[in-house]
Amino acid sequence: MTAARLLSAPAIQPSIALYDTVTSEIERYAAPVLDLAVRLWMARVFFNSGRVKIADWASTIYLFRDEYKVPVLSPEVAAVLGTTFELGMPIFLVLGLGARFAALPLIGMACVIQFVLGANNPDYDNVEHFYWMLLLA
Secondary structure, three states: OOHHHHHOOOOOHHHHHHHHHHHHHHHHHHHHHHHHHHHHHHHHHHHHHHHHHHHOHHHHHHHHHHHHOOOOOOHHHHHHHHHHHHHHHHHHHHHOOOHHHHHHHHHHHHHHHHHHHHHHOHHHOOHHHHHHHHHHO
């Protein structure tokens, strides 16, 4: 018996209908909940990082100048931009306002952490950054 004939058999039709109903309901209700959970988790990660940075600005400047050594930008500009994005973009993620656009700077930050800082310091070379990029994309 071929697969097409088996699927069109009257005895299997109720099972196919049940499967279609269950999967459509899961897609309808579970997918938005999962999307919200991912947005909340990623917002928490970056927002907490931003809170740590503004808690002690002198240490933040020190980190950007001596530890991170971000190329192209001065440490002060990099610290302001990084902190602004870490505090601002999670708010948009949580509210769902332009979440795709809010995720772009956070993906960029994860790329810089992984590929720029991770290339210079193995402490920043972490598979978690790839998870962040995947979840934010």
